[in-house]
Amino acid sequence: MKTPYLIVLFLFLLSSAFGQKEVLEQSVNKDYPYLKTFYETCHSHPELSFYEFETAKRLAGELRKAGLEVTEKVGGTGVVGILKNGEGPTVLIRTDLDALPIEEETGLPYASSVQAKDPHGKEVHVMHACGHDVHMTVLLGTARFLATHRELWSGTLVFIGQPAEERGGGAKAMLEDGLYERFAVPDYAVALHVKANMPSGKLGYHTGYAMANVDMMNITVYGKGGHGAYPHTTVDPVVLAAELIVQLQTVVSRNVSPLESAVVTVGSIHGGTKGNVIPNEVKLELTLRSYTDETRNLIISRIEQICKGIGLSSGLPEEMWPKIEMADDFTPALYNDPDLAKRVIAAQKAILGDEQVVETPAVMGGEDFARYGRTEEKVPVFMFWLGAVDPAVYEEAQRKGETLPSLHSSKFAPLPEPTIKTGVKAMSAAVLSLAGKK
Incomplete structure (x- = not known):
């Protein structure tokens, strides 16, 4: 008698996933022009670590417009946006805000020409060369989607804009400023990072130790x-x-x-x-x-x-x-919780397709997102990769054996579409896998 029940349950979940996919697809396509404008503004107005004053103000304003309760100046220039929708789990979604002291050489029409003084008083060029502008845009798109589709989830969502990831001190600053005590201890924390050697439209993941x-x-x-x-x-x-x-x-x-x-x-x-x-x-x-x-x-x-x-x-x-x-800015290793990763990956595959979500090797880069899972609460965390390279450019580089511009390169230029769309779908799917209504 169990077999018919399991078949019914499977068909229900399948139809639910297809329903979410259609709603998400339509919403993201409709919202993309707005998000693209936001992205280009972020890209052309980068700010250095712990100096993200206008960036934080811009993100906070957009989150308020989306209906979130927003608190600014958490851990310096950090932003916290809360979205509540009845009983359910608390999910933290994080983006970083800061840029790098690099002179941009992408030739993009919205390329940065910003110059600023670094902490030592030296005049430097500033560029979003690590994709944090994409991260912010994806977080905003996810917040806008979930704020307008409360029928799909229940619980509390904590969207955070974190300063100074590049200096390894932003997560620590927000936690020491009472992030968990003042707002909520999350049941789960999720984030993404653009990948400079993966075609746009794809996701990558690694469970266990993923970064160093x-x-x-x-x-x-x-x-x-x-x-x-x-x-x-x-x-x-x-x-x-x-x-x-x-x-x-x-x-x-x-x-x-x-x-x-x-x-x-x-x-x-x-x-x-x-x-x-x-x-x-x-x-x-x-x-x-x-x-x-x-x-x-x-x-x-x-x-x-x-x-x-x-x-x-x-x-x-x-x-x-x-x-x-x-140095004081030690960054702990990122451990992607296997159980959390399994849930999120399954949801992302249901939305994007199995072939678009691939396992990738661990890397020796660092990410202070790890700190959100290193407190005494032991919050499960998961960060996944978001492909950002024009697929045609990627294929050409593979064919010729050439190396693509890496993260932190003056020539790193993410392809906005479909990178942003894929990111919003993937992050929304992640949240719905944890807080979605059954």
Whole structure:
């Protein structure tokens, strides 16, 4: 007797999905001209991390027009928009707001020509080179759709515009400003990110660890300077730094399990002023990448031990051993909750088609969206990829073996349509899979 019941249930869910798909398709197509204008405005008016004053004001105004209860200046320039519709789960939907200090070279008619002062007072060009303008537009489109189609869902939706993702501090700032205490602790948190090597119209996902812990480390190697012709009278920090760099190459290869993934990169080395002068110090800048907290702690511990060894072998007093400084803007690894991902992916496939939603590898990039799942409440989080490349351009690059402009490239130019439409459909489907009326 169970079989007929299961068939009826399956047919009901199938018809429901088809009904939602049609409503969503019509709504997104109708709303697209409005969203495109918003997108072009965001793209041509970028602002740096923690300086997103006009961006936040613009998003807040649009969310109010859509019927949300909006609070501004959360965690600095953060925006929170609440949409309530009876009893049900609380779902957090997040976008980032900030742009990068890059001079745009896309040639788009709405390209940015903005210049601004960075935190150090330096005049820089500013560009949305990481797709945050797309993210904001998708969030707005999703809010507008769900605000006008309350018959499809019930619960509380928390739309947030987060500052300073590029500096790794925006999520932390909003959480420390009482995001969960002042508004609501979500049952789920979802977000998306554009993907610069995936054709527009497609989605990508990875369950479990999807993005890495990101640490920035500075090391100062001290010595005793002097004349380059008399090195025996000095302690050469250039040689010590070179020895340190070589030893750092063993941190991953000889300490981290081959079944784990990690990266230690020395990206900058500065020391000395002239070829015949041995300097007093050399400065190194590193980035460390890992997935698990255990691997992260192991890497940092081994670097500390290597630095102590270099210092001891130099013959210098302990106060002159290499000094390590960790940057404050640590970004924790993003762990996509498998159960949450499964629900969302199924809904997205029902709307977009199985072939449009594909599994992708984990990456060593970082995303502070991870912090929303790292509080004591242990909120399940899921971030998925949104293809943003013109399919014809993608196919041509594949055929020629060429590399497409990456995220953070001055030439990265997402294709607005169908990227924005796909994003709104995908995010709306995600919310409906969690808060949709049965």
